[in-house]
Each structure stands twice: as C-alpha cells, then as structure tokens.
Amino acid sequence: MRGRKPMATALKMVMGNPGKRPLNHREPKPVSDLPTCPAHLQPSAKAEWKRLAHELHQLGILTRLDRSVLAAYCASYGRWVEAERRLKETPTLLKTPAGYVQPSPWLAISNKSVELMHKFAAELGLSPSSRSRVTTRPLGPKPWEVSNDDDEFFS
Template sequence: MADKELTSWVLFLCLKGGEDLAIRGRKPKPTNLKLLEGNPGKRPLPTNEVRPKQKAPRCPQWLEDDAKKEWKRMGKILEQMGILTEMDMTAFAGYCQAYARWKEAEEFLSKHGSIIKTPNGYLQQVPQVSISQTNLKIMLKFCEQFGLTPSARNRLATMDAEVGTGDEMEDLLGGIL
C-alpha cells in the first residue's frame, strides 16, 4: 500500500472512529506516555510492548508545505518526549496533513467569511467551514493518540517532580512559598 493510500486509510479510520475494527474499551496508552504520567496505581507496565528505535521518521516529500512546517515543529517536541518513532510516520503525517488543510480553510474563512449569498438570494455556509471542522476533528484524534491535548499534558508528570528534592515538606508544597 502506498504512503498516500495508507494515510487516507488512517484518516478514514480516525473520522469513522474505528468502529469496524471490533476493538472495545479504552485504547491502550503507549508505555512512554505511562512513564511520563507516572504510575499512581503502581500497576505493572507492559514488558512485551513493541519498542521501535527512538528516532523520528523523515518528513514525507508529498506533504503540503504547511504540513511539512508542522512536521518540523511538532516532530522535535514529540521526539524529545520519546513518543515519535519510525513506526508513527503515517499517523503523524495524517496529523500534519490535517493541520495544513485546517489552516488553509481557516485562512480562507478569515479572509472571505463563512457565509455567502446564493444567486437565489439565500444565505449559505461556505464549504471551508465543514473542511475546517472535519480536519480539526482529525487533528484532535491524532493529538489524543500522541498525548498532545491539554488534559493529556495535565496528566504528565515532570521528571523533576518524580525525583523530588529530598525535603519532604518542599516536595509537598511544590515550591509554593
């Protein structure tokens, strides 16, 4: 399957929600995200998870220009977090492409507005509104997968907080005073 076809398939599954895959319950979280969040329940972490090399994939040449810029911007962040690997190329490309299309639609809406008058005199929403909303949904689904939503960031524990200062009261107050 070609990269573009695979990306289209991933985008389709994201929009559809993956209902036809027959996977029920919560989606498992990658171990790296679990490590960053901490393990408050002290549950054993999976040891048999596939762990590809911690190397970010190369940006595909077929991405739109804005998608390539987003790839460079977010790719560095995700690689530093230890989340982005070679295996994530298609999913990350899908996110970046959705970002580029969302941005293009939003720029159009900012310039031209979201309503047009038809030849019959009716007011109608321009297609870019739907394009923007659809691509924003796709982006948010990918963001959830990569741990990039505000709620995911709030769950992430900083590495400093895990280590502690050695002073129990200082750790408890967390530098408030």
C-alpha cells in the same frame, strides 16, 4: 474492544504511569530513529512537523513507525490553516444562485480538520488533558538498571 483504548507504554512512562497499572514490558519496541518529514505535506504542515517531531522523539513517544500518525496530524493541521486563511477572505455564509444562504465550504473543511487533529493529538498525547498529566523526571539511571559499583557487591 470495549472501554478506553490502551495508552502506549512510552506515553504512560512519560506521564508517570498515572493508573499505577502494570506496564506491558512485552510491547514491541520499534527503532527510535527520528522519522523524516513526508515530502507531500504542504508548507504549514511541514512547519508543524518541525515544531513537534523533535520534542515527541526526545520524550520517547515518536518512532519511525509513528511517522504516518504524525503526518496525518500535520496534514490535518495544514488543511485547517488553509481553511482558516480562506475564511478570512470570504464570508462565512454564502448565497447560492437559487437565493438560499448556506455556510461556506471552508467552514466545513476547517471544522473537520480540527476534529481530525483532535483525534490524532490524543493518539500522540498532545491534547491539553494529556499534557496536564505529564510530569518530567530528572534524567539519570533507571531504577531497574544496576550500576557498575553494584557488580562488585554481587561478585
């Protein structure tokens, strides 16, 4: 596939359909239950899950099918937090037994985790550029929903 990856319809709707292109009304609509936090995540990753899951679910972005994407983001976040903690305890540059200076392996883990977090954040609409395009609308009836008062008119 060439060009940009298509954005999920739910995310387009939250953003107000910025491109004004037709929405895919035949897109699969998974059950919108809030997914459970995976048990294998480390504590800092679980805290990140708790911070994000409810908000993403309320926006209609997170469903049970998206559990693994959010879990991967949170796992990367947990690895990043651990690597940053270790970098505080150890020097950024280490001297090998042969006398060469090399970067700490924790630096590589931190950098890779941030890179992965950025990719997963884009999938979930969490990047700063995506967030700046999101606008909220007042809750109320959808334009395509017909109210009960209108039923009398059509009878």
